[in-house]
Amino acid sequence: MSESERRGLRAATPADETGGPSSAPSPLGADPVVELEAAGVELGGRPVWSDLTLTVAPGEFLAVLGPNGAGKSTLLKTLLGLIPTASGRVRVAGRRPGVGNRDIGYLPQRRSFDPSLPVRGIDVVRLGLDGDRWGVPLRSTRPVRDRLEQLLELVGATDLAGRRIGQLSGGEQQRLLIAQALAREPRLLLLDEPLDSLDLANQAAVAALIADISDTEQIAVLIVAHDVNPVLPYVDRVLYLAGGRALVGAPEVVISGPTLSALYGTPIEVLRTSDGRLVVVGHPEAASYHPQLHPHEAPAG
Amino acid sequence: MLADGFTWDLGSDLHQLFQFHFMVNAYRAGTVVAVVAGLIGWFLVLRRQSFVGHTLAIIAFPGASGAVLIGISAAWGYFGFCVAGALVIGAVRRGRPGEFSEESAVVGTVQAFALACGFLFVTLYHGLLEDVNTLLFGSFLGITDAQVRTLLAVGLGALVALAVIARPLRFASIDPDVAAARGVPVRAVSTVFLVVVALAVAETSQITGALLVFSLLVVPPATAQAITARPVLSAALAVALALLATWVGLAISYFTDYPSGFTITTLAFAAYLLVHGARWMATGRHRLRLAR
């Protein structure tokens, strides 16, 4: 086992956050957007994961991976303050995770909208701006309209604004929902399997969009995925959750046979296809994603 | 109103019960309806189409009152509207509760409009407003011999039709895709079944009233299916429970003047609660602990 792999493995012992030599360094002086220190969470009395230590810098793009039930969505909810921590310390933008945190944009796992729902693309984005204020919106003011236009342009959804949300394709809906999440200039974007029900082309487009926004607006992004491949070109680091334990590091360090085998405790192989995709074989879950075979099927599990 | 009173001498009670011809007819009609509803409802519950029964029953109301208005026997109205409604209903897709779907607005509007029409017909007829209560909530008084004969004839017809399609229907209900692949004419069987349901609803409405059809059409079969998964046994149980609710319900109404709609419904529902309560106690607490 090489030195870098061994160092990567060390991250499996909880207290250490160092992910190996290729982990992305924080920009000098910038306060971390997310800080977790030996944090642990329980659901229904059972620990989901524990002793998780992690910091995320502005503009960083982090993928959260792992099998079903590992607690990936739970991590997002913890950062949102929707689930309390059982142990350890969590800070988001320097503050305790609280509901209504204006600095966070959130995209939960979605169902699609009914086609006859009387809500347009622009209305969905508008909700991100002021949906939590009481009363009824009156005529949009100039600044509001400008901001909405700006957001729509940012996600490339200007011509989708006037159409009913339920009549748009999955990829188009996701763009608008991303615009909604960005409406209040968040510092952190939390995305829960946003590419799940999209076809390959859309996955690539939306992943590129998110990465681009993360870069230009210096927004930290935590993206939960069960398949890392669509975002692989853009991730700075990977957080791998499995069996209550966590690994953080560069993708090539974390997603490797020896590392994952140690994490799961059973033999895992990681294969790299000719076009650079990673396929994880042997972990105790339903079939892995085979992009060549079933390009349009939502991956099982 | 009617009886001298319930005594503990069951023989004398039964004698009292059947003193009057209308009660004999009530029991005859009730028996026919309970058997028809129990058997057909069994399939309805299996196919998770109980809401169809609800909608058809509501359509029964303007059907009956419309028929009376234009001077023909209410029975024609019941049967005609219900069958017509069944043929239309097949197409409406129902949304899931808790989610937006336009279908729910449509169904709500159609139901309300159907009831409004029924009310209009009754009002135009200048009939006794008593009729509204009877049409909606049933009554066991004044059931004629002719009515009993009609109920029997139509009921038999419906049951024969059901017997013919029973096996393919059960197959199609449990696994439509496999059934279709095996050559079962799923669409045709479903349509025939809807018509059979319409007839059952129309029959049941005449005893329980349009709004309480569930008490014989759905609740006893649901109770039976909760007791056992074995088809013949649960179908027989469905009929037995429906008969029990009807017979005892009618008797209670006779002796205490509580309305039959209330008594039959309550008996059926009580059995339902009993069975589900027992099951919940047996497995529920165990399940709850796991879920947490």
Added chain:
Amino acid sequence: MSALATASGGLADFFAHPFVQRALLAGTGIAAASGLVGFFVVLRGQVFSGDLLSHVAFTGALAALAYGVDARVGLFVATVGVGVGLGILGERGHAGDVVIGSVFTWVLGLGVLFVSIYTTSTAASDSTASVHVLFGSIFGLTAGQAVVAASIGVAVSLAVVAIARPLLFASLDASVAQARGVPVRLLGVGFLGLVGVCAGEATQAVGALLLLGLIAAPAGAALRLTDRPWVAFWCSGALAVLAVWVGVAVSYLAPDIPPSFAIMATAAGCYAAAVVAGPRRRPAMRPRSPR
């Protein structure tokens, strides 16, 4: 010329009758509330709950009558109580059709019991009370009742307007709204309470059996007519008020036609018209994702 004169004369006559004035007063308040509340009921897929509330309204009102209390007390206690109860129980496992249907049926059966208690306890064998509860009595309101009904209607309308924006957010996107600080659960419970009050109100106008129509039809029509949620919201309220006014007018002109039917028919007619003549929509571009 004379046609106009008779028309305007007729119009003046129409408004001159106190029972018409009271019907319009109460009806407008009730309709505004029903239309605005109905928009969200349809949006949130809670028409079913509305159905249960209408059954409960009947039973509650008759229970009150059977024991000598003002029907409205039983009406509102039942509808608001069950409405809030439904909200608190929440979407905890959608009970199947069978359970819901059985409960609905039994609630009605209970109502029938109260009808018979009521009719046997009052000397007159009078079933008009139950018919009024089932099918409304908008022309039979006293001045006091009309004012109360109108005030409650206005209050409900204002309440819905006040919570409209976060309610829309919560209805479309509960998780995101929750993360943003919208009290999703509380709103849900409060909203169903409002629906309960609305059901109680509408029972006085069109009756327990028909109130679902006043809640669902204007909303259904509105969502057909426009893409914009807020336009649909106000439109729904407006159409409901229109239905009541037209219904009252028709029933006044043709006294054989009961007002609740006329109102319902207008509302349903609006919906049908919106479906047929409304802006044509292209079907969804792609089949929905399997999730």
